[in-house]
Amino acid sequence: MSVIRAPSGTPGPTADKACTHTQHIGELLQGNPNLWRGCDMAGQGCHGRSTGFPQLDDILPGRGWPDRGLVEIISPCWGMGELQLLIPLMRSTVEQGKWILWISPPYLLYAPALVQAGINTGQVLVVERDTSCKDALWSMEKALQTENCGLVLAWQNWLPGKVLRRLQLAAAAGDTLGVLFKHRDSEHSPSLVRIQIRGSQSQRDRFTRSEVTVIKARGNFRPLTTHVDLYQQI
Helix, strand or coil, X not given: CCCCCCCCCCCCHHHHXXXXXXXXXHHHHHCCCCCCCCCCCCXXXXXXXXXXXXXXXXXXXXXXXXXXXXXXXXXXXXXCCCCHHHHHHHHHHHHCCCEEEEECCCCCCCHHHHHHCCCCHHHEEEECCCCCHHHHHHHHHHHHCCCCEEEEEEECCCCCHHHHHHHHHHHHHHCCEEEEEECCCCCXXXXXXXXXXXXXXXXXXXXXXXXXXXXXXXXXXXXXXXXEECCCCC
16 A cells, blocks of 8 residues: 655645644634633634723623623722613614613613613613612513513622522523622622723713723633723713
């Protein structure tokens, strides 16, 4: 039996096939948001929903928010621009014909500002702040399980890991994204993404630029920080 060898320095058909397989496997790995990899995946892949802020997309795996699951946004106080980060996401949610549920927001919603941002308030539901924690959590879980609800925003500071895992499963089942606003970080939280906002610069009594740190993201190896111009979308 004769063996034909490729000339030195010239890849043979076997090498070409191996390269093709390697490239295909790499594409599959990058396209799976549920796969943890022990390397820096910031800005890799395209399976995320763009945040509308290129600087933030660059430090998130999949270049954006996850399609489903829980995201935590941590800030020392409310009103530091945390909602501003979600304006493009809210806008895209209502454009898809889905509902947005707000649970226990610390302030009254200002409908004209939402309309100005391109958000149809007819697709917004609110669970009031004085609702009991038990009823608020029940509402959140049911909304996350409902496909017609595309986004759930909740202000809940003291949720144990067991409750977070239950909400995470509900979001996965309903193909819905839930965002929790908190004052403190939980190191062992099962949420897919944890983001911290701080060091904002103010101008005319409003925050215009924030330091945003991705503390944790599934598939990401280390915390990354960027600065975001919060009102560039308005």
